[in-house]
Amino acid sequence: MPDIFGIPPQALFGQLLLGLINGAFYAQLSLGLAVIFGLLNIINFTHGAQYMMGAFVAWMLLNWLGLGYWWALIIAPIAVGAFGMLIERTMLKHLYKLDHLYGLLLTFGIALIVQGVFRDQFGVAGQPYGIPAQLRGGTDLGFMFMPNYRGWVVVVSLVVCLATWFVIEKTKLGAYLRAATENPALVQSFGINVPRMITLTYGFGVGLAAFTGVLAAPIYQVSPLMGADIIIVVFAVVVIGGMGSIMGSIVTGFGLGVVEGLTKVFYPEASSTVIFVIMVIVLLIKPAGLFGRAR
Amino acid sequence: MAETLLEVADLHAWYGESHILHGVNLTVREGEVVTLLGRNGAGKTTTMKSVMGIVTSRKGKVSFRGQDTIALPSYAIARMGIAFCPEERGIFASLDVKENLMLPPAVAPGGLSVETIFELFPNLKERLSSQGTKLSGGEQQMLAIGRILRTGAKLLLLDEPTEGLAPVIVQQIGRTIRRLKAEGFTILLVEQNFRFAATVADRHYVMEHGRVVDEIANDALDANMDKLHEYLGV
Numbered sequence: 001m002p003d004i005f006g007i008p009p010q011a012l013f014g015q016l017l018l019g020l021i022n023g024a025f026y027a028q029l030s031l032g033l034a035v036i037f038g039l040l041n042i043i044n045f046t047h048g049a050q051y052m053m054g055a056f057v058a059w060m061l062l063n064w065l066g067l068g069y070w071w072a073l074i075i076a077p078i079a080v081g082a083f084g085m086l087i088e089r090t091m092l093k094h095l096y097k098l099d100h101l102y103g104l105l106l107t108f109g110i111a112l113i114v115q116g117v118f119r120d121q122f123g124v125a126g127q128p129y130g131i132p133a134q135l136r137g138g139t140d141l142g143f144m145f146m147p148n149y150r151g152w153v154v155v156v157s158l159v160v161c162l163a164t165w166f167v168i169e170k171t172k173l174g175a176y177l178r179a180a181t182e183n184p185a186l187v188q189s190f191g192i193n194v195p196r197m198i199t200l201t202y203g204f205g206v207g208l209a210a211f212t213g214v215l216a217a218p219i220y221q222v223s224p225l226m227g228a229d230i231i232i233v234v235f236a237v238v239v240i241g242g243m244g245s246i247m248g249s250i251v252t253g254f255g256l257g258v259v260e261g262l263t264k265v266f267y268p269e270a271s272s273t274v275i276f277v278i279m280v281i282v283l284l285i286k287p288a289g290l291f292g293r294a295r
Numbered sequence: 296m297a298e299t300l301l302e303v304a305d306l307h308a309w310y311g312e313s314h315i316l317h318g319v320n321l322t323v324r325e326g327e328v329v330t331l332l333g334r335n336g337a338g339k340t341t342t343m344k345s346v347m348g349i350v351t352s353r354k355g356k357v358s359f360r361g362q363d364t365i366a367l368p369s370y371a372i373a374r375m376g377i378a379f380c381p382e383e384r385g386i387f388a389s390l391d392v393k394e395n396l397m398l399p400p401a402v403a404p405g406g407l408s409v410e411t412i413f414e415l416f417p418n419l420k421e422r423l424s425s426q427g428t429k430l431s432g433g434e435q436q437m438l439a440i441g442r443i444l445r446t447g448a449k450l451l452l453l454d455e456p457t458e459g460l461a462p463v464i465v466q467q468i469g470r471t472i473r474r475l476k477a478e479g480f481t482i483l484l485v486e487q488n489f490r491f492a493a494t495v496a497d498r499h500y501v502m503e504h505g506r507v508v509d510e511i512a513n514d515a516l517d518a519n520m521d522k523l524h525e526y527l528g529v
Contacts, residue, residue, distance in 0.1 A: 172397070175390055175394045175397075175398055176398070178387065178389040178390060179387045179389070179390060179398055181389070182387050182388065182389060183385055183387065185349050185369070186349075186381060186385040187398075188349075188368070188369045188370045188373075189347050189348070189349050189369045189370070189372075189373055189379050190370075190373055190378075190398065190399035190400065190443075190446070191370050191373035191374045191399065191400055191402050191446070192370055192400065193368075193370045194370065195368075
């Protein structure tokens with residue numbers, strides 16, 4: 001196959017796929033952040049730690065209980081989501097009427113504690129987590145060789161993101177959620193238990209982070225700092241997309257993953273900074289973000 | 296005499312540090328239309344929001360069909376069959392007209408059907424897929440009233456439904472309120488415009504400085520006109 005812009009196609013598509021995978025993680029994590037911020041008015045800095053916890057729950061299930069990947073995909077989001085709801089009920093709920101800064105500080109503090117506990121227990125070295133047997137190997141697509149697990153991650157993430165978008169934008173439950181984001185007191189006066197809805201929404205956002213962590217476990221190693229590494233980029237993604245926009249989070253997440261991947265091909269030196277450069281430009285031109293509404 | 300539906304006794308309410316209601320007393324009987332008249336800042340809206348549980352810092356007695364509601368959260372109060380239509384109308388920008396209309400869940404059987412609501416407010420039918428806040432002020436008010444008629448709530452708290460609307464729309468709202476009364480709804484209405492209030496209500500309470508200071512039957516309104524002018528400063 002001929003080169004494309006002087007780049008061998010295998011390298012180009014390989015990086016593109018890697019970019020899509022990172023983008024899938026960015027999209028799912030920023031989606032969770034957007035849903036949480038919309039309803040709770042909290043910038044959930046614990047999100048990275050909760051993603052890491054998802055990966056660790058998968059590792060623990062496998063190594064301590066012998067339950068594999070497919071069980072982890074179901075159990076980890078529920079377990080970590082329940083942990084999130086406990087935090088919401090005992091701590092976050094006191095902060096909703098205060099400035100964003102308080103929620104940010106509290107959730108950042110919780111993230112540091114959680115990461116510290118895992119570091120103390122497991123050290124900083126990553127723990128390997130194998131790809132499930134059904135998804136080992138790869139497929140020759142003609143123009144490139146695709147590892148099956150990576151294809152699975154991209155497809156599952158797309159499905160989860162679009163399903164979340166559908167529920168929020170097109171269903172009755174989503175209408176409650178959107179209305180409560182605008183005016184929780186009025187929605188509550190219609191007979192809807194808004195505090196419970198807030199708790200469940202936080203649980204969902206956190207569960208989504210944990211689900212992403214399980215998806216990531218076989219690709220990256222399971223390490224206490226995996227969340228801290230990715231969450232900085234995810235916050236940049238959120239700033240670029242615009243806080244609180246559902247479709248904006250999804251499109252920006254995947255889009256920036258691809259941009260990052262392509263940068264690795266054409267100008268590798270900038271690949272770890274390109275997202276932040278874009279963030280600066282977007283902040284200068286459209287401070288509310290590409291898909292955000294000014295508040 | 297009809298059964299007392301809503302009873303408010305010695306109701307106090309606060310916004311943060313400021314003490315807004317200083318012992319409100321009023322009753323609303325089943326099937327009545329009762330208005331709260333008074334100047335801006337007299338506590339009319341706060342009274343409604345306290346009954347509804349939206350103002351949470353409150354003390355005293357509020358009971359609905361004999362059941363105390365003062366300790367309940369607003370969603371539980373709504374489920375007893377009380378619905379509130381706020382002064383600012385509260386139409387949701389991120390929902391289309393249909394979603395706005397269908398948003399409040401049914402709290403009791405016997406709510407109006409969507410067809411009946413369209414019959415009352417034909418404009419809404421043509422705008423179903425518009426964004427809620429793209430409607431005119433009058434249409435938004437119709438939507439705000441229409442959506443709480445579906446739920447089966449029998450006590451409606453309407454906060455200044457005619458504010459800022461053209462006379463022809465005000466007449467339409469007036470017709471709607473009389474029709475709702477005929478259908479058996481009980482309505483507590485906040486109004487600045489007592490001429491409008493006189494066309495729909497059975498009784499009027501006058502509020503001043505966070506208290507109910509007078510009660511006037513609608514047929515005694517003319518005889519009390521001087522007093523009323525003084526209360527309302529018109």
